[in-house]
Amino acid sequence: MIERGVLDTKSANEVNAHLLSLKEEAIALGANDVRIIPADMVSIEDEIIEMCRPPFCEQYGQSANCPPHVMTPEDARQWIRPYHSALIFKIDVSPGVLFSEEGLEIFKKVFLISARLEELSVGQGYVFSKGLAAGSCKTVFCRDIPCEALINDGKCRYLSVARPSMEALGINVFRLVKDVGWEIHAILRKSDPNDIPSAMLAGLVLV
Numbered sequence: 575m576i577e578r579g580v581l582d583t584k585s586a587n588e589v590n591a592h593l594l595s596l597k598e599e600a601i602a603l604g605a606n607d608v609r610i611i612p613a614d615m616v617s618i619e620d621e622i623i624e625m626c627r628p629p630f631c632e633q634y635g636q637s638a639n640c641p642p643h644v645m646t647p648e649d650a651r652q653w654i655r656p657y658h659s660a661l662i663f664k665i666d667v668s669p670g671v672l673f674s675e676e677g678l679e680i681f682k683k684v685f686l687i688s689a690r691l692e693e694l695s696v697g698q699g700y701v702f703s704k705g706l707a708a709g710s711c712k713t714v715f716c717r718d719i720p721c722e723a724l725i726n727d728g729k730c731r732y733l734s735v736a737r738p739s740m741e742a743l744g745i746n747v748f749r750l751v752k753d754v755g756w757e758i759h760a761i762l763r764k765s766d767p768n769d770i771p772s773a774m775l776a777g778l779v780l781v
């Protein structure tokens with residue numbers, strides 16, 4: 575059921591055409607595959623943000639887009655409820671690259687695609703559209719400098735592209751990726767890339 579007010583003014587055909595246009599754009603921007611799914615397929619779980627804490631991630635608390643500065647999973651469950659659809663995209667990457675400096679560029683690409691799709695969607699009248707990325711914007715955009723948005727009520731230096739990750743809100747990305755039919759393998763910091771059959775990064779846009 576379409577619940578968001580803005581979607582009440584759109585026909586199902588219009589919404590579908592819009593989602594397909596976003597899908598085409600995601601592919602044009604470099605995504606390897608895209609799925610359009612009902613938003614209620616996105617599961618938000620309290621335990622997921624445990625993976626945002628050290629030793630799993632050293633950016634915990636270091637960015638305005640990371641826990642505990644983003645909304646809690648409980649708030650995120652309320653926030654996501656009115657959304658109608660979501661578009662999940664993935665970028666395939668070799669495990670060796672993901673563990674290297676080059677891997678940072680792939681993370682950046684997820685941020686850029688998510689933000690661009692959000693911008694396009696908002697521009698086409700779906701004003702609540704929201705892009706989510708993978709990993710911390712601190713690592714990708716502000717690696718060696720403090721988060722500006724956490725200092726003296728400052729503003730994010732990269733407002734147009736920095737977004738929270740799916741995990742930061744408690745989204746179970748592993749489950750979601752599997753549910754849409756893509757291959758995913760658990761990757762930990764201590765994992766040996768040679769032991770991982772394949773790797774990918776995913777982003778999400780809620781419409």
Ligand code: SF4
Pocket residue numbers: 636637638639711712715716720721722723724729730731732733736
């Ligand atoms: S200033 Fe940097 S670390 Fe802070 S929210 Fe923006 S991109 Fe992320």
